[in-house]
Amino acid sequence: MPKRSSRKSSPSPRKKRSATAKKTAAKKTTAKKSARKKTSARRPAKKTASGKRPASFLKGYGRLLFLFGALVLAAYYLYLDVMIRNQFEGKRWALPATVYARPLELYVGKKLSVQQLLREIKLSGYRPVLEAKSVGTFSLHGNTFELVSRAFQYGDSFEVSRQLRIRIEQGQVLAIDDRNTGEPVDIMRLEPAVIGRIYPAHHEDRQLVRLQEVPKTLTRGLIALEDRAFYQHHGLDPRALARALWADLRAGKLVQGGSTLTQQLVKNFFLSNQRSLWRKFNEANMALLLEWHYDKDDILEAYLNEIYLGQDGKRAIHGFGLASHYYFDRPLAELRLKEIATLIALVRGPSYYDARRHPQRLLKRRNLVLSIMAKQRIISAQEANSAARQPLGVVRRPHNIAGLYPAFMDLMRRQLRRDYRQEDLTAEGLRIFSTLDPAIQQQVEQAADKWINRLDAQRGLAGKLQTAVVLSDTSNGEVLALLGDRNPNYAGFNRALDASRPVGSLIKPAVYLSALEKGYNLASMIEDTPLTLKGPDDSRWSPRNYDGQSHGSVPLVTALIRSYNQATVRLGMSLGFEAIADTLHRLGVKQAIPAYPSMLLGAVNLSPYDVSGMYQTLAANGFNSPLRTVREVLAADGRALKRFPVTVKQAFSAEKIEMMNRALNAVTHVGTARSLQKLLPADLEIAGKTGTTNDLRDSWFAGYSGSHLAVVWLGRDDNQPLGLSGAGGALKLWAEFMRRIDTRPLPLFELPSLEYEWINFLNGRLSAEDCESVLYLPFPPGQAPSERAECLDSGMMDDDF
Amino acid sequence: MLRQTRFLFLLPALLLFACSFTPEQPVSKTKEETGLIQIRPSTSSRPAVLKLLEKARRAAKAGQFDVAEAQLERALRIEPRNATLWHYMARLRLEQGRMEQAAGLAARSNSFEHDDASLQANNWRIIAHARYQQGDIEAANAAQARADALAAD
Known part of the structure; x- marks a missing residue:
């Protein structure tokens, strides 16, 4: 017997009340019953004991044996009773949680x-x-x-x-x-579309239906076919049994069942294919007990939800609710007569009448069902005839939601685990409203498919190029799409969450934001010159720039948008690791930040999801909103159980973030991500940062519009070089889906508390809009440079990192 | 962009609770409730958002703050940079007694581009009220001063 949960849940307050009431009532009756049994068992013994002719066999072992037998019988019934009630009240409602898209x-x-x-x-x-x-x-x-x-x-x-x-x-x-x-x-x-279910370990699936929402033709047809005396008998139907026996005898083998719906329900509770007399005997007794405890409609409703109607790989299809979706891709209430008849036909043997393997058998049986329904006047002869002329209409491939969006479902399950136990998710029939946007997810999947294959081939990576994408709503932290593997249906290693990789230059905004907080401004001049640092073990480290050059005195904004390493390390060393670690934590990074110089260039391992949390704060004007995958959870009966509302916490001043956003916007115009200008519509303003790690092992791009943030990572699981920079790899994939989704440009409005000037970004001096190499940048009042620059030609643009 | 939405009504209850904002006189619950109910955006916002606001208003009036919250969130997904919507969200948190979130959302409202001084003043009043309730008198006074300065303009 398969071990099953005997948890009791409450699909509706009414049910629960009646179930508990019955349970207590049942306890009393069981007690009474066993008491009755005992007395009735004792009575004949007493009689014989006080009789004139005391039979010796009753006096001795016989009497003991008799008493023992009665006790065994009582224990047997008690055992059956407990078991059947546990099954009925517990398992009947063990429903997987349903997950909806937005x-x-x-x-x-x-x-x-x-x-x-x-x-x-x-x-x-x-x-x-x-x-x-x-x-x-x-x-x-x-x-x-x-x-x-x-x-x-x-x-x-x-x-x-x-x-x-x-x-x-x-x-x-x-x-x-x-x-x-x-x-x-x-x-x-x-x-919302159903995008998944959270199953218990034994892979039973069902979609609960209530009796009142089941089409009458289905219940009446079912009773007509399977158990005509359902509303009259007490669990067994001797006449039907006799009829079946007669039919079996005549045929010389088992041809007819004769089981009542109650017996079939019991049989389904303890699925076993063995056809022994002992099992039949048990089933009959349990059917009687079931009828004793529960009323007909409860039994019928349980039957409708329990009966086994097919197999989809590992997944067992239980109940008419799910079968309706599995065979016809539609809710039960929307089925037509021919489909209702098909489901009734399947009850007799879902594998013998397999809809996809033996459609002819099933069609024949369906038409038999139709003619019996007509004979019983459930439908008219005309309806039966017209339905019988139609094909089965079983969908070729059911809309299989199992296994869709595995990366997103994985993240969602992890987040739900903070608030729910696993058993609640698999048995309580919860309805989970997720944040997944299937349209955006599709764009991400298609873009990944296109670019991963292309880049993989270009670089000769033999299928080893891997990717992860996290896309969220900047205003509220809702995760709209997630990719954890180049194959979007792969349910294994989820790189979006579990691939912790060096982030490279993606960390630089934290260094520069720390500088802005310490009184630097975007035009402050910093030194991009060679330096050598001594490590704790006396090792020496001399960071180099990607173009191999040092650029001397450069404006802070230029060091960021061109991702100069020497300038960043010098700046970071002057600010101190503490300040930068603090900035990272306020941005939302949870990991401990190592206090060694290479950290300043991104020798910090973070997952794409962690990086998203960090950039989310930048994208939301300095307000921290944790990434969420669930909006709310409802109970099976529609009661709202828990909402996960948007939460905000201001982590940085609007002014500092405005300066950072302008700089990161410049990255996409004149910095390392300027290739975006060719890939996106002209009016779609973006702020972003490329990231590349040593020997081109990881290719990152984190960028946000006015409404969406996306972080893309490309790399190999074996951590070998890709030959791709952030701009050469991740950025291309990023641009592919961002230009296809409905997203708003980054708003570039001026904060009244800041002063805006045109600045020459090569020398940090005041300039004018129509000069070359200029950026329009915000400054705290009185901090804008005062020296004016000549109109110069644009500078070198040979670096692409 | 955000000029579509403006106040028709100057939050009489908010002003009331602003006046009543003295350490001795905490704001009464009923005033706050009427405050949320009387907020209405101008008709220049798009009909979908107005409809959701109407639903939020009715739900808040009936004490169904979760329902009001859900409607405001829907409206915010349509107009995520609408400062007024963020302001309502802050007011809702205030009514729910979630002071930290009320202050955060009011600050978020003020972070968007808008030249509506009265909205900004009201956001500062929410922050002042929240900080006061949290026992941070200094921050409460500072926020109140910002509100007063804006109201004086």
Whole structure:
């Protein structure tokens, strides 16, 4: 017998009450029953003991044997009773948690193409039809979608089913109307796509349905086919049994079951294929006990959710709710007659009537089901005939959500583990509203597919180039997309979270931000000259610049945007490791920061996810918002259990971050990431930083627009060189998806508390807009340079790191 | 960009609680509640956001702060740089008694580009109130001074 959880959960308050009430009632009755048994067992013994002719066999061993037998019988029933009640009350509701993507918000003016909306609608499980009349269908004519939405319970409200019309024009939503009232709709949510379930170890899957939401034709048809006397019998149906026995005898083998629905339910509780008399005997007794404790509708509902209806690889398909999705890719309430009949047909033997391997057998049985339903007047003969003429309509490949977005699901599970136990996630039927944006995730996956293959081939890396991407919403820290392997469906090592690699120059903004906090400004002159530092073990370290040159006296901003190593180390040494470690921690980095000079050039191991946390603070104006994957969690009955709201904590002043953002924006115009200008639309302003580690082993790019932050890492698992710099690798992949998603430019507005000047970034002097080599930079009041520069030609741009 | 959204109403309750901001006189709960309810953005914000604000307002009035919060978050995903929306979020936290978050969100609201001095003053009042409740009188007075200076402009 498979060991199963006997946890009791509460799908609805009503259920729980009735279940507990029954449980206590059951306890009493069981007690009574065993008491009754004992007395009845004693009575004949007493009689014989006081009888005139005391039989010797009853006086001696016989009596003992009899008593012993009665006790064994009582114990047997008690054992069955406990077991069956545990199964019924516990396992019946062991539901995996359902994970949803973010719901798509639709409103007039929203940027969205016809293709994008089409994809979202399909992801949400809508069926294309010519005219959208029934729930869960949609039509598309030209640029106009018509659909009938499903009622849906969100954490904040219950939304009813509506008939809607959505018009798209030139890549944005032009109008949304309610087709019934003709009224315009200001805002609506498309029900979120289910992107995953969290299964218990034994891979049983189900989708709970309540009796009242199951189509009547299904329950009546099921009873007609499997157990006509269901509402009359007490768990066993002797007449059906006799009929089956007669049929078996005539055929000379087992051809007919004769089991009641209750017996079938018991059999499903303890799945075993053995067909022994002893098992039959046990099942019959448990069926009687079940009927004694619970009413018919409870048993029927449990049956509908428990019955085994197919196998999808390792996953067992239990219950009509899940079977409906598995075979027809649709919720049970939306099934048509022919599909309902098919599911009823499958009850008899999901593998013998396998829908995909033996469609002819199943079709024959389905039509038999239809004709019996017609005979029993559940449907009309005409309905039966017309349904019987139609094909099975089983979807070729079920919309298999298992294994989608493994990297994101991994991160989400880790975050949920802080608040929930594993058993709660796999048994309580929780509904988890995640932050994943499937449209953005798709763009990231496609961009990775394109660039990883291309770069891998270019560099002759023989398939060893690996990648990780973290993409988040800068305003609230929601993780919208995550990639942990070049194959987005690979569920193993999650590089986004677990590949801790040297970050190289990505660390430099922390050094320069520390400098700004210590009174430097963007035009402060710093020295980019050779230096040698002594390590604790007397080793010597002489950092070099990527271009092999030293640049002498340079403005602070130039050292950052051109990623000069010598200037950075000199600056960092003057600020002290403590100050820089403090800045890193305030940015959101949790790891301990080593206090040695190479740390200043990124000899700090961080995962792409850690780097995202750090840049998130820069992207959000100096406000720290932890990265989140879950918005809220609902109980199975729709009660809101927990929200994970946006939280903010100011870690840096708006002025310091504004200076940093301007500098990082300059990186994408005249610095190491200037190749972005060719790869992105001209008006999409970005702030970002490239990162490259020793011998070109890691290629990083971290960059943000006005609404999205993305960190991309490329490297090899064996840590061998790639031959790719940050700009030559990660940046290309980054630009590929960023130009495809709907993102806003980095806003470049002027803070009233700062002064803005055109500065020549080669010498740090005042200049003018129309001169070469100039940047428009903010300064704290009174700190802008006063010396004016000549209009000069642009400087060397040969470094690309 | 953010000029779409402005106050039609000058947060009478906020001003009330600003006036009442003295160490001896903590703000009463009812005043705060009416404060949130009476905030309305101008009609120049996009209809989707106005609709969500209306929902948030109704939920807050009914004491359903979680629902109000969810609606404000939805609105913020549409207009993430709308200083007024961040301000409402801060007010909601204030009503929930989450002072640290109230102050953080008010500061976030002030970090966006806007030339609405009264909004900025109100954000500083939230910060002042939060700091006072947290027992940081010095920070509370400093924030209150910023609010007063802005209100005097």
